[in-house]
Amino acid sequence: MTEPSDTTRDWRDTVFLPKTDFPMKAGLAAKEPAILERWARIGVYDRLREQRSGRERFILHDGPPYANGDIHMGHAMNKILKDIVVRSQSLMGKDAPYVPGWDCHGLPIEWKIEEAYRAKKRSKDEVPAAEFRQECREYAAKWVSVQAAQFERLGVMGDWADPYLTMNYASEAAIAGELLKFAMSGQLYRGAKPVMWSPVEKTALAEAEVEYEDVVSTQIDVAFEIVDAPNAPELVGAHAVIWTTTPWTIPVNQALAYGEDVEYVLLTPSYGRELTDRSFDNASAVGSKKLVIARELIETAKVRIGFTAFSEHASVKGTDLAGATARHPMHHLGGFFARPRTFLAGDFVTTDAGTGLVHMAPDHGEDDFLLCKSVGIDPVFAVDGAGMYREDWAWLGGQGSVINKKFVASDGPICSDLRDAGALLAASDDFAHSYPHSWRSKAKIIFRATPQWFIPMDGQRVSTSLDTNGVEGSAPPPPLASSEVEKRVPGAAPDELPAFASAAGFGPVVNPGGNAPTLRELALDAIERTTWVPARSQNRIRSMVEGRPDWVISRQRAWGVPIPLYVNRATGDYLRDDAVNSRILDAFRSGGADAWFAADHQALLGSGHALGDYEVVTDILDVWFDSGSTHVFTIEQRYGEGVRANLYLEGSDQHRGWFQSSLLESVGTRGRAPYDAVLTHGFALDGNGRKMSKSVGNVVDPLKIIGESGADILRLWVAQTDYFEDVRIGKEVLAGTGDTYRKLRNTFRYLLGALEGFEDNERVAVGDMPELERYVLRELGTLDVELRAAAEAFEFNRYARALTDFAQDDLSAFFFDIRKDCLYCDAPGSAKRRAYRTVLDTLFHALVRYAAPILCFTAEEVWQARFPSEDGSVHFLEWPELPAVAGDTPLATNWDDVRALRETVTEAIEPLRREKTIRSSLEAEITVPVLPLAAAELAEIFIVADVTQGDAVSVARTDRLKCGRCWRHLPEVAEDGALCHRCAEVVA
Structure with missing residues (x-):
């Protein structure tokens, strides 16, 4: 052969x-679990901690998700991004521990247990509190385990063997300890003011627990007869017109507000039809009444009320309404309703909508509360926790709920009574607007004055001996004297108060003083000293802190860390005693938060205080105070006092949530932020840019993606996105x-x-x-x-x-x-x-x-x-x-030119390839205007047969023969299939 x-x-x-x-x-979906198993077997995370021991530390503090269900795409995006940050810091040689954590208290978990009860037609109120709390604990523990496995499957590397849980006894003790720091420094008071309240869940809500939905509400115009007007006597007997989209607040009205610079017109409407026409359902109210309406709003009021023209009798400035009074439409009921309603100057009154006059219900509005409070008018607590008017209320007592559309509708009991009283000028069920809802129950919320515990943003000066990043510290203030507290709800007659209000002291009233900064001032200063990524997010949290009200830290629920305070029944002040606090915290460490509810309180008080002299507070803490304290038992207790996180990383909604609660908690107790930097990412939307919703059917499940394509595909998606949006x-x-x-x-x-x-x-x-x-x-x-x-x-x-x-x-x-x-x-x-x-x-x-x-x-x-x-x-x-x-600069310049020329050559070859004049670039001979390198080297770089210099880039098919081994067309190849010199030498 x-x-x-x-x-x-x-x-x-x-x-x-x-x-x-x-x-x-x-085959990632099959391979990744085996890789995870090997990492666990060899202890990658713990070995990294050993290897990086003593190195510069980088701490990303994990914001705690709720332990109440399978993870969703928002969870996946957040955890993957955190893991990428931590792994990159480790790659750069730092000791980058990652301690995952969970929020285990609060309404989301409690609500799930109640849902299970409702499914069994069982009431939470029938269950002993200790049993209910244990069910919440077990539910949270179950989902911590499930979510931990799901987060690990994403490739998230961390201390999964020892995560932080807000329901751990040590965590609950630390949270209680932080609250007591606020109490001991005087940064705590109990007061009655409107807070966001869920009648369905029967608890106060934090702003971060509220979402806004478009709704259609009933809007009404109501006439208040003016009975006295010292500066404008011509208005006596006329009716001040107010407009509202919350008819249920009329039974709690206590005053009327005007704008000092607004011009008001006294007019008689002309209706252009018979008032006996029953289709005109406010006939008895409108009659021939003279009305007082802001001039700028007459035209819009005409449309609502139904008059076609009017006669003008006089006009007055808002300042002329000072000292005027009106009577409530239901004044005939006597008592509360018979008291004159004073006209008050309100800087919030505008002529953007309505009538230019605003009815004031201090129980149900922040502006209402503050304006009325300034003249000694206080809440009366007519609406209870379920949204019902209390049984002894003269109008609609025992009725509600105030968020029920039928109850507040134009044909509901409120409007019907106002109509019968001749005060309802207009009512329609067609006002479209955005309204706050509980993000958990999806039900409407209300603003409701309740006795709550607050951390003041401005009232009490924050005093701390800790480093405050340049802010001078001072010693804690002395305990408040009994003269500095209010004994009851001020301004309300005893017979108008519900039992709970008259029995509880509302105070202390915190007196600002000294030169130390307020909590708001400290927080704003700390914001300036923090790095915000992206930088524009600083404006978002700054505006929120600048405008936020006092922090409502109490909740009327069962599952959470209690507020461990004793309130003196005689003075209304809470007890501040280091020895008592020490015993309380010891009890928490050994028995968790449950220890407070089952405590021998006399033993905790000790021999220096008699239990009979004190009310035991049973409210629980806002869950945002829990999560705001996580830096204490996750960072300081693991890495040392004074250590803080290098980075917090969460979604943009946490500017009003965890970022802010952590900031306020830390500056209130330590005088500084708990973080050096904060990264904010956007939300995960569906492929069309819509919010994911089970009802819409557009949810993208990260667990399904992992099961089909693997976690690395999801991780690459996260990294590739512009996640700041x-x-x-x-x-x-x-x-x-x-x-x-x-x-x-x-x-x-x-x-x-x-x-x-x-x-x-x-x-x-x-x-x-x-x-x-x-x-x-x-x-x-x-x-x-x-x-x-x-x-x-x-x-x-x-x-x-x-x-x-x-x-x-x-x-x-x-x-x-x-x-x-x-x-x-x-x-x-x-x-x-x-x-x-x-x-x-x-x-x-x-x-x-x-x-x-x-x-x-x-x-x-x-x-x-x-x-x-x-x-x-x-x-x-x-x-x-x-x-x-x-010599990198000339090298780079030269080769950048070569690459640009190569792209031009490639583009010139492509038409000949499409026309099949040549099958590959190796068959092409190229002419170029300039030769930045030797022709033979350029031929190798361009992957062509030959390169020559000419006037412009041109391409021709070579007549050289092809080497049978390297397939290059070279001059030394004598016949097709023969070897070039190089190949002949290599195979010799």
Whole structure:
């Protein structure tokens, strides 16, 4: 048998093709659980803590999600982003612990238990409080376990063996301890003022527990007869007209407000039809009454009330209404309703809508409360926790609920009574507007004055001996004297108060004083000293803190940390005694919050105080106070007093939630923020940019994505998004993410194959490398600087984009494409091939590290494919050290020009390829205006047969013959299929 000639032999067995077992098909959904299991087996997290011990520490403090259900896309986005931050900080050589945590108290969990009761037709009130609290604890523990496994499956690395839980006994003791710090420094008072209240859940709500929905409400215009007007006697007997969209507040009206600069008109309406027409249902009210309405609002009032013209009798300035009084439409009921309603100047009164006159119900509005309080008019607590008028209320007593549409409708009892009293000028059930709802029950909330515990934003000066970032500290103030407290609800007659109000002291009234800053001032100063990412988010939280009312910290629920205070029945002041506090906290540490409800309170008070002299407070703390205190038992108790988080990272809704409650808690007790920096991300929306909703059916389930495609796809999606804004996720978005992932995976697969068998003795010094290799190393150095800067700024969209662009544009489409001929066909010992593989090794070690924070599973798979080790992990590695490239500026300029010319050449070749004049660029001869390198080198870079200099870029088919091994068209190839000089030497 004769040997085949050079022109007929198949030379594929002599080509050095990449070899690797690393598959192109990822199969992440099946592989990732096994990787997680190995990480747990070798203790990656704990070993990292040992390896990084003594290094600069970076603490990202985890904002606690509620333990009440499977994770959703918002959870996934948040936790993945946190993990990317933590892993990138670890990669940069820092000790970056991550302690996950959960909010375990509060309404969300309590509501779930109540839902289960309702399903069984069982009332919560029938269950002993201790049993109910235990069910809440067990429910939270169940979901902590479920969510922990789900978060781990996302690749989130942390101390899952020892997370923080707000319901742990030590946590509950720490939370109680923080509350007592506020109490001991005088930053606490009990008062009655309107708070957001859920009649369905029967509790006060924090602003962060409220969402706004579009609703259609009943709007009414009501006439209040003016009985006295010292500065405008012509108004006596006329009717001041008020407009409201909350008819249920009319039974609690106590005053009327006017604008001092508003012009009011005394007029008689003309209706243009018979008032006996019963379709005109306010006939008895309108009659021939003279009305008082702001001039600017007459035209809109005409439409609502139904008059077509009017006669003007007089006009007065708002200031002329000072001292005027009117009578309530239901004055005939006597008592509360018979008292004159005073006209008060209100700077909040505008002529944007309504009538220019506003009815005041201090029980149910912040402006109402403050204005009435200034003249000694106080709440009367007519509406109870369920939204019913209390039984002894003269009008509609025992009726409600005030959020029931039928009850407040134009044909409901309120409007019917006003109509019968001749006071209802107009009523319609068609006013569309935005209204607050409980985010848990989805029911409307109301503003309701209740006895609550508050932390004042302005009243009490904050005194602290701790470092305040430049704010001078001072000693805590002395206890308040009995003369500084209010004994009851001021301004209300005893027979108008419900039993709970007259029995409870409302106070202390906190007197501002001294030169120390207020809580608001300290918080605003701390905001200035914090880094906000993105920077614009600082304006958001600043505006919220500037305008927020006092912090309502009490809730009337069962599941949570109690407010461990004793209130003196005689003075209304709460007890401030360090020895008592110490005993309380010892009880919490040994028995948790339940210890307060089952306590021997006399034992806690000790021999110095008699239990009979004190009321035991049974309200629980706002859950935001719980979460606002997590820095204490998660950071300070683990890493030392005074240590604070480097970063808090949550969604933009937490400017009014966790970011703010943590800020206020920390500045109130420590004089500074609990964080150095705060990162805010947007929300995850569906592929069309809509909010995800089960009812709409557009929910994208992260658990389903993980089960089908793997967590790394989700992680790459998070990193690629502009997460400082709201982001979209859906099939099309994930398809694009999948394409990017495959390109990155293919880059690693190529590197693994091309580096098969690479040894250290093959390395080439940078100075001995060809220019192209040195240029690529320089580009890698540029990428390195960009990635580090992006990681330090928490800009992982920028990080991911730079990494993927480099892998695709600089490597796959450029460097790998050019050097594949060298890799496949040069002799293994050739200097150029060795230089190329040396650079590939450098690229491998850099890229696998760069990718690890984002593609945590794939990077591990890649690392293990090249360096298999049961005990090893890519996540033990640190930021790569790259070789220096000398003379980089001229090198970069020259090769940037070469790359630009290469793109032009590629574009010029493409039409001939489409026309099938040539099948590949190797068959092309190129003419270019300038030769930045030698022609032979340019031919290799352009992957063409030859390059010559001419007037413009042009392309022609070569007449050179093709080498049978490397397929290049070269002048020394005598006939098709024969070998070029290089290939002949390699295979000899």
